[in-house]
Amino acid sequence: MSAAPVTERGRRTRDRLLEAARAVFEERGFLETRVSDIAERANVAIGTFYTYFDSKDAIFVALVDAFIAALYEQSHVGEVAGPDPRQRIRTSNARFVEAFRRHGNLYGVIVQAASFNDEVRRRRLASRSVFIERATRGLRQLQAQGVADPTLDADVTAALLCGMVENFVERSHDLGLPFDDEAAVDAMTEIWARAIGLAP
Structure with a gap:
């Protein structure tokens, strides 16, 4: 997993990704959830996701x-x-x-x-x-x-x-x-x- 963010903005982005991931996992289950679904729900680019987490498994x-x-x-x-x-x-x-x-x-x-x-x-x-x-x-x-x-x-x-x-x-x-x-x-x-x- 990527290192924890050191800035307040980074922490907010990471928290938003976690909130989005939880919502999508709960709706679709683990197998049907994709990284793109999480990024879209969090309103961030897929590249931003990988700044904070290495994979779907990691988040x-x-x-x-x-x-x-x-x-x-x-x-x-x-x-x-x-x-x-x-x-x-x-x-x-x-x-x-x-x-x-x-x-x-x-x-x-x-x-x-x-x-x-x-x-x-x-x-x-x-x-x-x-x-x-x-x-x-x-x-x-x-x-x-x-x-x-x-x-x-x-x-x-x-x-x-x-x-x-x-x-x-x-x-x-x-x-x-x-x-x-x-x-x-x-x-x-x-x-x-x-x-x-x-x-x-």
């Missing part, structure tokens, strides 16, 4: 990285949820669902591209590992505090629970299932809390 990988960073950041609860573990789980689930709703169309293209693009597949798997590692750390802290079942394998349990949430939001988005987000988050939270042995 898509940049979008994937931005998507992963946004999803991780937007689902992180920090101190906003307070110390109650059940509330922290609920807040994290709610934020993940909300973030996925904003980015779900792009996620569908990422899944498509990951089926044949090794770099996209690698990034998708790495992003899953980051979410699972965060959940694992949280579960181990709760076990150390004596509020979660100490007999659970934290790595396996976190992977299973993260998979539940990811699979639900992905399938409900792809299939257009008419679930109420609040009800879904309540159910996810209850399943998660019971699975790790939190007191009612």
